[in-house]
Amino acid sequence: MPQKCSDLGERALIRRISKILGGVEQDDCAVIDLGEDFLVVSTDMLHRETDFPEAASPWQMGWMSAAVNLSDIAAMGAMPLGLLIAVGLPGDLSVDLVDGLFSGLRDCASAFGTVVLGGDTDSHQELTVCGTALGRVEKDLVLRRRGARPGDIVCTTGALGGAGGGLKLLSEGGEGDLARRLLEPREEEGRALALSGAATSMGGDGLARRLLEPQPRLVEGRALALSGAVTSMMDNSDGLALSLHDLAHAGGAGFLIREEDIPIDPKVEALFPGEALDLALHAGGDFELLFTVRPDRLEEAEDACPLTQIGIVVDSGVWMEGSRGRQRLEARGYQHL
């Protein structure tokens, strides 16, 4: 019987494809030499059933589609040049939903100083949004997944576990009428919040918005690149644990993380005390930046943006030191296949 994609799993399949293509560098973006600068390009495909939570409004589906691609631009320390969007649309899909979707795409691009430049429409059984984001970064400033050296300090932006907590909240229908409220379209409200950059707000439906309106860390990524203090970087879209393994694999290094220093979203700790650490490590969807900093230049990184030190770079392995001593951190997280 021929081997199936699901037998192989996403990471192994990517390695196999990379081999066929003659080796593809494992970064958040593909990198093209433009002479003085690098062009960085990322593409992500999202499907209604597997990638968009049921509670997502059309506007939020658009926002998410733009944000996940822009997050990859942020992870390279680049400035965005624009987005292209290819959509597969079921024939019986309402035109209103398409309006909402593209309004969300436009608003997210605009909130982060860029635009949707064009795209493609195709008919399809299931709503599919494939975004491509383009960015530009000076050759000496580009940040890649490889580059971490033992002794470097491991850092993250923001708080972790919020998106995973949001998904849990929505799927459990928790917090009284919150889930119901989240199911109602609220474009104007959502837009206002997004533009104020306040998706980390801990009040009301803050967690669900962490999931449905991710904020690509473009300002932070660019400031970190300009600081000259960062040695490697990626976004943590598949969760902290899997991202640490990806960063270790790309850079030929290891990490020792201190459990008590992981900045878990306080709302997640309050709502799901027993699972908060697991959500922060393995749930994915936070779109924060995970990066390593030269210890002698930590101050410059701290000047660039708010960050939390969560561990150090070691020779090999991905380890966590916590209440149960030092243990290997499992490479478990969000995988599509």
Add this chain to the structure above:
Amino acid sequence: MPQKCSDLGERALIRRISKILGGVEQDDCAVIDLGEDFLVVSTDMLHRETDFPEAASPWQMGWMSAAVNLSDIAAMGAMPLGLLIAVGLPGDLSVDLVDGLFSGLRDCASAFGTVVLGGDTDSHQELTVCGTALGRVEKDLVLRRRGARPGDIVCTTGALGGAGGGLKLLSEGGEGDLARRLLEPREEEGRALALSGAATSMGGDGLARRLLEPQPRLVEGRALALSGAVTSMMDNSDGLALSLHDLAHAGGAGFLIREEDIPIDPKVEALFPGEALDLALHAGGDFELLFTVRPDRLEEAEDACPLTQIGIVVDSGVWMEGSRGRQRLEARGYQHL
């Protein structure tokens, strides 16, 4: 009842989306200012059921996915910089199919002097391939859909109707054992043929290959850009008729086409004499270049690449002059919705 996408149709839906986005120039690619040059970028989404003929081998699905995107780069007069590929893969899809798909992507890119730089994998019910092609072109050489002036000469590369004839042949199971042969994997053979650029071959399964192994006109597009003789250009992927309407709409001009001068694929004329013109006008899939030339510089365009003059640019309307006199040419062709 809310309006559905299928009620609106593809062209109207694109206009609606373009309005939401604040106006998007209708070119084969999005255009980004890089200083001295333009970056041109195109994205196309293909689905197994709606876009890939049943007879396509995995290698041919890969080839098609790369070719349709590179054709858009060709239509701008640009040189390719690379491709990104996002795939949606059903969990039960065989890994062998994925191998074939990415081999076809790699081989098409390589045959046209470029590479697959990276991409994304996602799980999906139906095989979905979303390609993004990037190219670069000097600002004074870029060719756009707008630019045609009354009196310019309308030209096309290659022969038309071959892909439509191929689809008809395959769906009718015609030509004895040909259809069966076409269903067998023949990667090596296909690759050799593709590299020799001989997909216009009229022998054996030439028509099916016109459909399944389209040849993006990158060499021709670039030579036409360098000639300085071309005033507007696009590829004819949705068929000659619809492409003429798109070019007329983008350029604010009209066209008068001479029926007898349309270069219909001789194999299509031989196999489907009553329908050959209809296939050339309305079937799509040929991926030839449709362009307009300044009459005083026709010779330079002819030096750039083989071409056929099929009509002239007029003030408005899309007309065809033929056996039944002068008639409006219907805007009918391949539409996805």
